[in-house]
Amino acid sequence: MPSFQSYFFEKAIKLSVKRTLRKGVKGKGMDEKRQMLDAAARRLGKLPKNCQVTPLEIEGLYAEWITSGLNSQLADKVILYLHGGGYALCSANTHRPLAARIGKAAGVKVLFPEYRLAPEHPFPAAIEDAVTVYRWLLHQGYDPANIIFAGDSAGGGLSIATALVLRDQNEPLPAAIVLLSPWVDLTSSGESYRKNEGLDPYLSLKAVREAVHMYAGKEAPDHPLISPVYADLSGLPPLFIQAGNHEILQSDAETLAAQARKAGVPVRMKIWQGMWHVWQIGGDALPEAKKAIWEIGNFVRNTFEKGRSGS
Numbered sequence: 001m002p003s004f005q006s007y008f009f010e011k012a013i014k015l016s017v018k019r020t021l022r023k024g025v026k027g028k029g030m031d032e033k034r035q036m037l038d039a040a041a042r043r044l045g046k047l048p049k050n051c052q053v054t055p056l057e058i059e060g061l062y063a064e065w066i067t068s069g070l071n072s073q074l075a076d077k078v079i080l081y082l083h084g085g086g087y088a089l090c091s092a093n094t095h096r097p098l099a100a101r102i103g104k105a106a107g108v109k110v111l112f113p114e115y116r117l118a119p120e121h122p123f124p125a126a127i128e129d130a131v132t133v134y135r136w137l138l139h140q141g142y143d144p145a146n147i148i149f150a151g152d153s154a155g156g157g158l159s160i161a162t163a164l165v166l167r168d169q170n171e172p173l174p175a176a177i178v179l180l181s182p183w184v185d186l187t188s189s190g191e192s193y194r195k196n197e198g199l200d201p202y203l204s205l206k207a208v209r210e211a212v213h214m215y216a217g218k219e220a221p222d223h224p225l226i227s228p229v230y231a232d233l234s235g236l237p238p239l240f241i242q243a244g245n246h247e248i249l250q251s252d253a254e255t256l257a258a259q260a261r262k263a264g265v266p267v268r269m270k271i272w273q274g275m276w277h278v279w280q281i282g283g284d285a286l287p288e289a290k291k292a293i294w295e296i297g298n299f300v301r302n303t304f305e306k307g308r309s310g311s
Contacts, residue, residue: 156182190251202244
């Protein structure tokens, strides 16, 4: 049963979204929308204590190493985190606290790149950037078995698409992929797009379709690298999926899990009752967010420990 705090948290999100719409965000350009999101995140987002952020550049892309509560036995492990935002919005400023908490829960460092965004850079720019960053990690000496992909929403879809490209090019794959409310069906065909339209405090079908148009460009939205639920998922590493039953992307997570299992991919999925799109970003203020992040950290640690023991 959802916590008492979650009830008020969800109501506050809905009120905030309505206020933002009343201020005329719909009429603003993409740059202004991004600046507004970054400014709000800087006011509200708090990093864990003793978190260290080290900026770097990877082949022209801005990126950050995020370290918080590093386990010395896992010093050679890394989470490559790909942020959400419909492939058009968000940045390290909006998602750094979430990535930092996941890294702290797992006891490993996080590499957070800012990939190119639509509509200026539609498909496949984001995938190209994610592949570039992963190859950079390999060139730095990181073993693929010591890397885990993680991403929320569009970042979840991007994580799967990146792994598919690497697989098709016969490159080594990461040890696992962690997905938070993954956006993996840009055709919006799932039942939850209609069923949860009024429940989801963040997303609407209209907003999702606008994002599809910006990212897909001239490509069909059922392209397997745009909507990985239509891809052959065989050969992918284990998937760990979290989604909520109040979000319109619930069907995306369920369909992805079913397709992956059919392809022989190990899957652990949990649908959280009463939770909305990427509720994990609620951090310490929301009990369900703390628990979800703890479960992610536990999965990451177990994955790396199994790899280290050779089991």
